[in-house]
Amino acid sequence: MDLYEYQAKELFRRHGIPVPRGAVAETPAEARAIAADLNAPVVIKAQVKTGGRGKAGGIRPAAGPVAAEHEAARVLGMDIKGHRARRVLVEAATVPFEEYYAAFLVDRAEGGFLAMVSGQGGVEIEELAASDPGAVVRLPVDPVEGVDADAARLLAAGAGLPEQAAEVLERLWRVLVAEDALLVEVNPLVCTTDQRVVALDGKVTLDDNAAFRHRREAEEPTGGLEDRARAKGLNYVKLDGTVGVIGNGAGLVMSTLDVVAGAGAAPANFLDIGGGASAQVMADGLEIILADPDVRSVLVNVFGGITACDAVANGIVTALELLGERGHGRPIVVRLDGNNAELGRRILDQARHPAVRQVSTMDAAAATAARLAAGA
Structure with missing residues (x-):
C-alpha cells in the first residue's frame, strides 16, 4: 500500500526524522486556519499517490493565511494523472541550502535490500541515474546487519552528504524495518541554511502481507x-x-x-x-x-x-x-x-x-x- 505524503511524514516523525511543521486540510478554510497557526509562509501540497504534482500545479506557495485559503481552493479537487486531490498538506515553507536524495527499498532482483543515496535531489532519480550514473550511490544492505550509525556515516560520505545526514539515513532504515515497508524514499532530503537536515517530501510503500502486525488507518478511496x-x-x-x-x-x-x-x-x-x-x-x-x-x-x-x-x-x-x-x-x-x-x-x-x-x-x-x- 502506498501512503500519502502526510502519512509518510507521520511515520517519519514517529521515528525521529525531522519534517516541516504542518497539518492536513480538507477545505480552504481549514488551510487558512493551519497557516494562521503556523504563523509563517507556507506551501500547499496536493495529497495524491502519484508524482508530477509540481508540474501539474499541485504544489503552491502561500505568503500567509489568506493566500493559503486561496491556493488550497485551487488545489483541492484537482485531477493529477487520474488522482483527485481531496486533501492538501499545509506546511511551513522551508528554504533549502542543498538538496539530496535518499531511499531504502526491497531489491526483488537480488533478493535483498538496497540503499540509494545521491548528493543531487529534487529531480527524477531515474533521469539522474541515466544522465550521471556516478551521482547515485547504490549499496546492497545486509538484512541481518542492517544500517547502523557507522554504515550510515559511510553511506552519507560516499554520496557527498553532510555528516548530520547520517543520523537521518539510519532512522530511514529503521522506518523500513519497523513498519514493514517495501520502499522508503525522500526526495528531496534537504540541508537548510541553519544546517538542519529535513525530509521535505516522503514516499513510503508498505507490505500488505505484514498488515496483521500493524494497526493502520484503512486506505480511503480517492475516486481516481x-x-x-x-x-x-x-x-x-x-x-x-x-x-x-x-x-x-x-x-x-x-x-x-x-x-x-x-x-x-x-x-x-x-x-x-x-x-x-x-x-x-x-x-x-x-x-x-x-x-x-x-x-x-x-x-x-x-x-x-x-x-x-x-x-x-x-x-x-x-x-x-x-x-x-x-x-x-x-x-x-x-x-x-x-x-x-x-x-x-x-x-x-x-x-x-x-x-x-x-x-x-x-x-x-x-x-x-x-x-x-x-x-x-
Whole structure:
C-alpha cells in the first residue's frame, strides 16, 4: 500500500526524522486556519499517490493565511494523472541550502535490500541515474546487519552528504524495518541554511502481507481511476504515457508495455483483464482507459485461451456502444490471436466502428498505436 505524503511524514516523525511543521486540510478554510497557526509562509501540497504534482500545479506557495485559503481552493479537487486531490498538506515553507536524495527499498532482483543515496535531489532519480550514473550511490544492505550509525556515516560520505545526514539515513532504515515497508524514499532530503537536515517530501510503500502486525488507518478511496478499476475487479495501474494498454494475462501485458516502449511511445497504464474475462470485463476495462485524459490511443492485445477472442470483440463493441460519442475521439488498435480469433475479427469488422483498427501482429499493433498517439 502506498501512503500519502502526510502519512509518510507521520511515520517519519514517529521515528525521529525531522519534517516541516504542518497539518492536513480538507477545505480552504481549514488551510487558512493551519497557516494562521503556523504563523509563517507556507506551501500547499496536493495529497495524491502519484508524482508530477509540481508540474501539474499541485504544489503552491502561500505568503500567509489568506493566500493559503486561496491556493488550497485551487488545489483541492484537482485531477493529477487520474488522482483527485481531496486533501492538501499545509506546511511551513522551508528554504533549502542543498538538496539530496535518499531511499531504502526491497531489491526483488537480488533478493535483498538496497540503499540509494545521491548528493543531487529534487529531480527524477531515474533521469539522474541515466544522465550521471556516478551521482547515485547504490549499496546492497545486509538484512541481518542492517544500517547502523557507522554504515550510515559511510553511506552519507560516499554520496557527498553532510555528516548530520547520517543520523537521518539510519532512522530511514529503521522506518523500513519497523513498519514493514517495501520502499522508503525522500526526495528531496534537504540541508537548510541553519544546517538542519529535513525530509521535505516522503514516499513510503508498505507490505500488505505484514498488515496483521500493524494497526493502520484503512486506505480511503480517492475516486481516481485506480479506485474505479478496483471497484470493477480490474487489475489496473496508472502510468505516465499516452498509449492505453489492455491485455489478458500479466505476462502478455508486461510484454506489450515493452513493445509499446520499443515503438517509441510510453504506456499510459497496465491493465490485465485476466484469463477468463467476459465481454463485460472487456467493456469495463476499455471504459476505464478511455476515462484517462492522457490516453491518445488504445492498444488491445489479446491471445485467446480461456478468454475467447469473440468475447473480447463483443466487449469492445459493447463498451463503444455505452460510451457513445466519447468512444469516437481516440483510435483503438486491436490485435486478436488464438481461440476464436477469426470470429472476433469478424465481429469487429461487422461493427464498423470508426475508432477501431485491426492489426494482425503485436509489433505492428504497437507501432500503429504509438504512431496514432503521436498524431501521425
